[in-house]
Every structure is written in C-alpha cells, then in structure tokens.
Amino acid sequence: MREQLTGSQILCRALLEEGVDVLFGYPGGAIMPFYHALPEYPELRHVLVRHEQAAAHAADGYARASGRPGVCVATSGPGATNLVTGIATAHMDNTPLVAITGQVPRAMIGRDAFQETDIIGITQPITKHNRLVEDVEELAEAVHEVFTVAREGRPGPVLLDVPKDVQNQKLEYAGGANGSARGATGRREGLIGRPTPTALVEAARLIARAERPLIMAGHGVILSDAYDELRTLAEHTGVPVITTLLGISAFPESHPLHLGMPGMHGEVHVNRAIQQADLIIGIGLRFDDRVTGNLAAFARGAKVIHIELDASEVGKNVPVAVGLVGDARAILRELLEALEPRHCDAWRAEIATFVRPRFESFKGELSAEGILGAVEDASHGRCTVVSDVGQHQMWVAKLFRYQRPNTHITSGGLGTMGFAVPAAMGVVMARPGEPVWAISGDGGFQMNMQEIATMVQERIPVKMAIFNNGYLGMVRQWQQFFHGRRYSSTPIWSPDYVRLAEAYGIPGWRVERGDQVEAALRGALDHDGPALIEFLIEQEANVFPMIPPGASLSEPIESEAVTA
Amino acid sequence: MTVTRAVTVLLEDRLITFTRAVGLLRRRNLPVRSLAVGPTVTPGISRLTIMIQSDEATAERAVQQLQKVVGVRAAAAFPARDGVSRELALVKVRATGERYGELLDVVQLYHASVVDDSPEAIIVELTGSEAFVLSCIRALERFEVLEVARSGAVALELGLTDAGARVPANT
Secondary structure, three states: OOOEEEEHHHHHHHHHHOOOOOHHHHHHHHEEEEEEEEOOOOOEEEEEEEOOHHHHHHHHHHHHHHHEEEEEEEEEOOOHHOHHHHHHHHHHHHOOEEEEEOOHHHOOOOOOOOOOOOOHHHHHHHHHHEOOOHHHHHHHHHHHHHHHHHHOOOOOOEEEEEEEHHOOOEEEEOOHHHHOOOOHHHHOOOOOOOOOOHHHHHHHHHHHHOOOEEOOOOOOHHHHHOOHHHHHHHHHHHEEEEEHHHHOOOOOOOOOOEEEEEOOOOOOOHHHHHHHHHEEEEEEOOOOOOHHHHHHHOOOOEEEEEEEOOOHHHHOOOOEEEEOOOOOHHHHHHHOOOOOOOOOOHHHHHHHOOOOOOOOOOOOOOOOHHHHHHHHHHHOOOOEEEEEHHHHHHHHHHHOOOOOOOOOOOOOOOOOOOOHHHHHHHHHHOOOOOOEHHHHHHHHHHHHHHHHHHHHHHOOOOEEEEEOOOOOOOOHHHHHHHOOOOOOOOOHHHHHHHHHHHHHOOEEEEEHHHHHHHHHHHHHOOOOOEEEEEOOOOOOOOEEEOOOOOOOOOOOOOHHHHHH | OOOEEEEEEOOOOOOOOHHHHHHHHHHHOOOOOEEEEEEEEOOOOEEEEEEEOOOHHHHHHHHHHOOOOOEEEEEEEEEEEEEEEEEEEEEEOOOOOOHHHHHHHHHHOOOOOOEOOOOOOEEEEEOHHEEEEEHHHHHHOOOOOOOOOOOOOEEOOOOOOHHHHHOOOOO
16 A cells, blocks of 8 residues: 655655755744654755745755755745745746745635735746645645746746645655646747757858857856857857856856956946947847846947847847857857857957956955955865845956856846845855855845854854945945935944854954955854854945946946046 | 737636736736637637737747746737737617617617617627727717627637647747
C-alpha cells in the first residue's frame, strides 16, 4: 500500500524533487501545517528571516547566484503581501523565484476571513504565473508546474497559494509521477524559438559590413550562460562590448574590448559610441529607458540586431533591423559560424578619443573609487558584490572591475532599496565559502537591517558595507540638479552602526579616513561570520556623468560646474 | 497604420486565466474597443475576442504577450477588414400606440427582429458589424430607447486560417 501523506508532506517532497535545498520564510497561522511537516525533511534547510520582504529578496539573491529557483515561504494576509516588493523585483529582473503562501481554508475564501488576502489577484501582474491549489490531488503537479514556469524560457517569479486545509488533506502519494506539469509546459517550449536561417544570414551580413558596430550585452547573457560565446564573438569580430547594469560581469572588464556601462550614468565615451554607431548588436536586454535616454534621439545612425529570448521584447522600445528570437548562447554560436574574422581597429581608436577624464566628485581621501578598489584588493577579486539602489549602486557598477561571470548582483529594473542586505544572504547560501559583500547606502541599509539577526541566528557570513553620507544621496543629487537644491526629506539620520553591530554580537568598524579602510576590510573578511563596516563618505558627492531624465545620450552632465 | 484589429485568443475557460489575459491588456495599456468571451467546440476552452484600435506592431506585441500567459493556448491578430466581425445587440424601446407602426418599419429596414413584444416595451434584436449596430441603435433613438445590451464583437479571419493552429511567429 502506498503511503498516506498530508498536503504539507507532499509539498515538502515535491520541493525536494525540484532540487530545493533552502527555503527563506516566516511561519504564521495559514502556513502552520507546512511548518509542522518541515522538520521531517531536514534536507530542506529553512532560514527564518525577520520580515517576509527579506525572504523574497534572499530567495531572489539565491536564484541569481545559483541559476536555480529560489524559494520563499510566507503565511496568508500580511505575510503574503510583505513578499510583494520582492516578487516585483524578481519580475522586473527575470529571476526564477518561487513564492509559497499559506491561504485561509477553502471554505473561508472570499469571506474576508482573518488574515485572508487575494494574493493571487495582487501578484497577477508581477508574476509569470500564479496558482491557487484547490485540492491536494493537484498539489504536487502544481508545484512542478510553477517551478517549470519559473525556470523555463525567460525566467520569472511564480506564486503558489496553498489553503490551510489543503495542507492538512491526506492523499496516497505516488511521488514525482503525480507531477507532470499540466499542458502549459509543452506548448511553451515552442515559445523558445529559433531564428530563421535568413535572419541569421542577414545579421551576419550587417555585422560584416558595419564600420562602427557595438555589442550591448544585458542580463540575458548571464541568464543563458553565454559568457564564452559573447567573448568569442567579440574577439572574432573585434566589436567592442558594452554591458548594461544587469549585464555587468557578463564580460571581463580587463578585456581590451570592454567599454563600460551605457545610459543615464554611463560613461561619456560609451554613450557617445552608441550615438555614433552604425550597428548595435543587443544581446538579452530590453532597451530600458535608463539605457536609451530619449528614445527618439537614441542611436539614430544605427541599425539594431536584437538577440532576445522573448519575442514580445523585439521592437518594443527600439526599431529593429533583425530580430533573432531564441536562446542567446545558441544564437551566438550559430552567428559565429556565419561570421568571418574581422577587426574594428579604426572604430576602436575613434572611441578611444571619446574617453573623458573621470570627474572626481569626492574632495577628500575617502572616495568611492578608493573604497571599492580596496574591497576588490582585499577580496583578491574573488567575491560577489550585491548592491542596493542609489548613488553607491552606480559607483559599485562602474568602479569595481568585474572579472568573473555573474559576480555583480543588483535590483536593476525595479530599483528596490533594501535589496542588498537580504539578497546577499541568498547569495551566500548559493556560494558558500566565497566572500559576499552587501553594499548599501545609509537609506537602503536601514530598510532591511533587521536581517542582521537572521545572519547571526543562521550563521550567514554576509560582509556589509554602508556608504553613509547622511542623505538619500541619489534623490538629493536630483534635488541639487533639477529641484534648485531644495533638499526636501533627504537628510537621513543613522544610528551608531558600530554599536548596532555590537548589539547583534557582530564586529563593526567605522571608517572615516583613507588609512582606516584596509584594516577594516581585513578585519571583516577575516572574521568567520557576518561583519559590518560603515564608511562615512562625503555628504554631497555626486555620480557623474548623468544624463538628465528625458534627455538624449548626447547630453551628459559631466561635473559640478553646470550645477544651477 | 491605426485601424480596427481583432485579437482572438483561445484560452482555458477558467476565470483566473481570463483575468490574467484581460489584466495583461490593462497593464500593457492597449486601446481596447470591445471584449467578447464565450465557449468553443473544444470542452474547457473559451474564445476571447478583443477589438483594438492600433497599428500592426502593437497588435502583434499584444499577441506575443498573450501567448506567454499560462492557460492561453493560442492567440492571433488581423485587421478587421480582413475578416468578418459581428456583434449582437438587444435594444429595449418604449412602444407607444401611435408610433408602433413606425417603429416596426425601422426594425424591418435594418433586418432586425422583435424578440419580445410586451405591452409597454419591445425588445429588438440586431446583428451586424459594429458600424451597422451603431447606426441601427441611432435609428431606434428616434423612439424612446430604454436599455441597450451589446455583446462586443466576435470575429473570424477570411480564408484558411485557424487561430488554434497558428504557431507563434519567430522573426
């Protein structure tokens, strides 16, 4: 006779069948049967966070670092709604995140029961798929369906809402066989298209003939693990490579063909190269407005080849000469076969003349560049950097020299402050033994600093660095340039972070001078566990260059001189 | 070119799938003129017809985005002029003695029919293109129109096409 299992036990088994080894979550009424079953499955490690938002970000960080779905768990009502920001973050950046929420018992759904919320309705526009499990019979299949959807094609977050009584229902469980994902999967495989031979030939022809070609590499290169193919294509053709915010670390930054980051805070020579280009080979990016600036004035002389998994992205923001729909890695391989070796020396020499000396906004010796260079040196370049959102995010993106694939993790699309600290916990779980830095501003850090307790309880050695300038720096910078220096609600008080660290029982350092940097970094890295460093940086340093919102890539603000 | 286009979607006949498909139209800010949904000959599958006023690229992107929705089996778009589109309307008109004959003349002129003839009011049923239905309702407005129920348009493309058999286009 087959075993009788509860829905909760089936859920645990299905998670194990999906290869899950860690869950980030928080228990509560409607998910208690699941938590009751959990200790029976010690292979499923549960990390108890201090706020459900952190569970979602941690699972997101785990997914970004491992390439496998990250799982978060919350109860119904407020537990579920607290996940929303994390789910939206994953949705904008195409992370395979699986959220499992408890729901009130089926008989109470729709009656405004205690802690009932329509999380399916709430998360519908920010998930790739979500599903209310209506009976234990469909539970295992539903788990496998949502994991498949999260992983396949262009990845994204999914949510499974499991009523409490379904968690308690009993069923004779046959194992994974129950779980062939319903209909959806087979059909959707067809969506991962292959470009037509004609389109490939046309793309190769455009690349062969271009005089001023550029590669713009986005997150899709990382998602499809196409690092080698990208590098080979660049070297084979001599085409310089630009990496978008989420494409950073898709191409080694020491490489002579590496140009830098485009867009709002992109380097002047990168944006100028885009504006002068006659061909842009976009790989796995969506031509986001932060990359293009004013669309009407974006790369007007350039034809665009768009290599993209999701057909609905091709032509969405910029007109495309050739769309190659499919997996970036496979397409780059096919494209390489169709291309003769060439070089772009004249064009590269021209771009070199566009390079402008970087305006150093920091007056003192403690600069973002100095700190980040020291972080890199202290970690011997073998670390993953998770940034938050704001000024420091741009410094981390631009001033750290990424060599290894997928070592830069940030909330790009949604721009979620508070992301770094919890996401870094997930990255540590995915990459044990490797230093992981969570770099935040004083604003973003205070949004999720409660997670230090999680790190201590669960022994997750995140190295936290806070760039403290006493302001919500990026908003303050915009106020300085576009709102007549009216610093409305941007000065922000911080607690004594060293004493905060002490209260949590972890080491902390305050760095105010350049000569204190190295010792603090050394101390944090040598400590076996979470550690915190506060860098007291200049209050009104700015990120340069900056394209004003709505302006074209040809109109950068390069220094303080133009400040009104 | 901005013209009226039909987007037809075959999808699982569950409210959640319908909500997802329609929610997508809202989220992507599509210029929707009408929506109609009903069963198909395949059990468990509904057909959703969306009439939009847009250029071809917008309609094609809507199709691609709809195809990504779990539960959507197929989607296709075509300009309304390349197909047949029909909408049904029920119009309740107050029927008073002296103008009753005149009202019936209008009904006859539009090849409509009276489907209910209650003492105080009649219900007129009419079927045709959106323009035809509008013109007929306008004609009936010469009398006292009490209530109008329109179905929204359904549409089929001319010739040998089948939305269910269409595979997503790859450039």
